[in-house]
Amino acid sequence: MASKAKTAQHLARALFRASLVGGALSEERVGGVIAYIEKARPANPLWVLRAYHRLVANEVAKGVAVVEHAGAVGEATLASIAGAMAKKYSRPVRAVPRDEPSLVAGIRVRIGDDVYESSIAGQLEALSGAA
Amino acid sequence: MSTALEQIEQEIAKLSNKAVKKNTGTIRAVADGVAKLDGLSDVMYNEMVQFPGGAIGIALNLEEDEVGCVVLGDISKLKEGDEVTTTGRLLSVPVGKALLGRTVDALGSPIDGKGPIDSKETFPVEKIAPGIIVRKSVTQPLFTGIMAIDSMIPIGRGQRELIIGDRGTGKTAIAIDTIINQAKINKVGLASGDKTFRPVYSIYVAVGQKQSNIVRTMSALEAAGALEFTIIVAAAAADNPANQYLAPYSGAAMGEWFMENGMDALIVYDDLSKHAVAYRQISLILKRPSGREAYPGDVFYLHSRLLERAARLDGKGSLTALPIIETLAGDVSAYIPTNVISITDGQIFLETDLFNQGIRPAVSVGLSVSRVGSAAQIKATKQVGGKLKGELAQFRELAAFAQFGSDLDAKTKAQLDRGGRIVELFKQPAFSPLPIELQVAVLFAMQKGFFDNVDLKRVVDAANSLKSYMTTRKDALLTEIRTKAALDKDLEAKLQAACDEWKPTLAA
Numbered sequence: 103m104a105s106k107a108k109t110a111q112h113l114a115r116a117l118f119r120a121s122l123v124g125g126a127l128s129e130e131r132v133g134g135v136i137a138y139i140e141k142a143r144p145a146n147p148l149w150v151l152r153a154y155h156r157l158v159a160n161e162v163a164k165g166v167a168v169v170e171h172a173g174a175v176g177e178a179t180l181a182s183i184a185g186a187m188a189k190k191y192s193r194p195v196r197a198v199p200r201d202e203p204s205l206v207a208g209i210r211v212r213i214g215d216d217v218y219e220s221s222i223a224g225q226l227e228a229l230s231g232a233a
Numbered sequence: 234m235s236t237a238l239e240q241i242e243q244e245i246a247k248l249s250n251k252a253v254k255k256n257t258g259t260i261r262a263v264a265d266g267v268a269k270l271d272g273l274s275d276v277m278y279n280e281m282v283q284f285p286g287g288a289i290g291i292a293l294n295l296e297e298d299e300v301g302c303v304v305l306g307d308i309s310k311l312k313e314g315d316e317v318t319t320t321g322r323l324l325s326v327p328v329g330k331a332l333l334g335r336t337v338d339a340l341g342s343p344i345d346g347k348g349p350i351d352s353k354e355t356f357p358v359e360k361i362a363p364g365i366i367v368r369k370s371v372t373q374p375l376f377t378g379i380m381a382i383d384s385m386i387p388i389g390r391g392q393r394e395l396i397i398g399d400r401g402t403g404k405t406a407i408a409i410d411t412i413i414n415q416a417k418i419n420k421v422g423l424a425s426g427d428k429t430f431r432p433v434y435s436i437y438v439a440v441g442q443k444q445s446n447i448v449r450t451m452s453a454l455e456a457a458g459a460l461e462f463t464i465i466v467a468a469a470a471a472d473n474p475a476n477q478y479l480a481p482y483s484g485a486a487m488g489e490w491f492m493e494n495g496m497d498a499l500i501v502y503d504d505l506s507k508h509a510v511a512y513r514q515i516s517l518i519l520k521r522p523s524g525r526e527a528y529p530g531d532v533f534y535l536h537s538r539l540l541e542r543a544a545r546l547d548g549k550g551s552l553t554a555l556p557i558i559e560t561l562a563g564d565v566s567a568y569i570p571t572n573v574i575s576i577t578d579g580q581i582f583l584e585t586d587l588f589n590q591g592i593r594p595a596v597s598v599g600l601s602v603s604r605v606g607s608a609a610q611i612k613a614t615k616q617v618g619g620k621l622k623g624e625l626a627q628f629r630e631l632a633a634f635a636q637f638g639s640d641l642d643a644k645t646k647a648q649l650d651r652g653g654r655i656v657e658l659f660k661q662p663a664f665s666p667l668p669i670e671l672q673v674a675v676l677f678a679m680q681k682g683f684f685d686n687v688d689l690k691r692v693v694d695a696a697n698s699l700k701s702y703m704t705t706r707k708d709a710l711l712t713e714i715r716t717k718a719a720l721d722k723d724l725e726a727k728l729q730a731a732c733d734e735w736k737p738t739l740a741a
Contacts, residue, residue, distance in 0.1 A: 217256075
């Protein structure tokens with residue numbers, strides 16, 4: 103069981119590496135990988151696809167800055183966040199707004215597995231943690 | 234001026250509104266105290282990670298797209314998809330004198346119901362051991378209060394001496410005796426007002442033990458008045474393996490605080506066999522490759538990095554380690570015992586046969602050794618007990634012939650007779666360590682032949698009688714032995730006279 107999962111994981115990683123062109127995800131290559139899995143039917147294709155999906159989803163998330171906000175956020179703000187993130191991560195980044203009233207005020211930006219916290223809720227949480 | 238102030242205020246406002254960056258991940262699976270996490274791309278090895286609900290974890294496996302992490306705390310509330318964040322900190326535990334007299338868990342939180350611990354400092358649980366430049370040779374004795382050990386297998390401050398033996402052979406009793414003896418010495422030393430006196434603080438780390446045993450140890454220490462100089466770190470058998478894995482390192486961090494602040498400390502790891510088993514469990518769940526007896530490849534490093542932290546530092550204090558290893562059927566050549574034997578500076582081997590024969594502590598003189606040797610012994614002990622180990626070794630060799638007693642020559646008979654008396658003399662009940670000056674007095678009496686005409690079965694009673702006589706009537710002489718730490722001609726004459734005075738009382 104464990105070795106099957108590991109084999110599937112290894113294959114998924116190899117397929118993921120094959121899906122990158124110059125360090126960026128290529129939609130064409132992803133299509134090719136799916137076609138390969140359908141045709142070649144590797145052992146445990148479901149596990150391979152799930153692992154592959156996770157890797158691709160993580161990669162896609164690195165190019166999307168989810169801007170969680172309480173209250174209105176203008177287009178200009180979103181554009182400036184996208185620009186700042188693109189500069190920081192040296193890759194094209196798209197900003198996607200998401201209304202999150204639990205933040206009370208301020209914004210929280212999620213990109214990949216990084217979170218930039220600038221909300222009242224985050225500061226209150228930090229304060230409660232420090233106490 | 235007001236413009237300058239405004240500028241500063243704007244700068245402060247800018248900083249306080251600055252976004253805080255966190256690196257996050259999500260739980261993919263949780264089982265047996267170990268969590269598999271997605272994300273956490275910035276996490277460092279051994280970094281503390283924060284789980285929801287206050288539980289914390291330590292990142293132990295950093296893989297390409299997955300992080301393996303041990304969870305410390307309640308895992309029952311964690312579920313797949315929960316968010317986990319890095320903290321940028323290594324796991325630290327509270328340290329300092331505020332912990333003395335307290336029982337804490339592997340994270341340094343009190344578990345004895347005596348309220349919170351007012352500790353101002355923390356030390357990282359994992360720390361690189363002191364290097365060779367800052368170390369100093371082990372030359373100062375650390376008295377265990379056990380005559381067989383102090384006279385033949387002396388332990389020094391900063392040494393690592395392994396206590397090894399089968400289950401139920403008195404390993405823990407030796408460690409507890411040593412802790413009690415330190416407390417007794419501390420009390421005498423602190424009461425004397427001697428400014429050069431250096432007390433020894435003790436840390437007892439219980440790994441994978443029954444809760445009832447831990448309570449028994451606490452009670453024994455409390456009854457002997459040793460708890461006020463002792464910290465107990467408990468990771469009982471019911472605790473999750475992550476806590477059992479961490480407890481010795483937490484104890485070492487607490488001991489290092491004393492060492493770094495110019496004090497001396499003693500740490501007992503009871504026991505490292507169970508510690509290795511806990512680590513094996515974690516490693517298997519983390520799917521690390523397993524080697525001999527299913528232990529992971531770094532099980533040697535697990536113990537070497539822990540025991541290397543015991544040292545005597547130049548210009549600072551010392552940390553003495555007494556690790557305990559439980560053997561199966563006396564097999565010292567098993568994997569974990571051989572590892573720890575090679576790491577430590579000697580071992581006290583306890584034999585089941587000796588224990589069952591009523592020789593307690595059941596120290597096997599032949600297999601026990603202290604690599605520091607007599608460097609960590611006071612001169613008085615060397616003077617009265619320097620040849621004891623050789624004599625006992627000869628006795629063991631000749632003991633096989635004891636059954637043919639009538640055919641033996643007079644010299645061999647005398648050697649056997651003397652060896653038998655030494656064995657009897659070294660019998661000592663648990664939790665009653667002997668002060669070094671009293672040990673010197675008893676060994677002096679033995680060397681001068683005061684026990685030679687005592688019936689073998691009455692040697693223990695005779696020794697007790699001498700101890701009682703010396704304590705009640707010759708207190709000044711004992712104090713002189715303790716302070717001088719060597720027997721000059723004058724002191725020898727006084728000891729001889731005291732023994733001469735005592736002998737008739739024994740006959741009566």
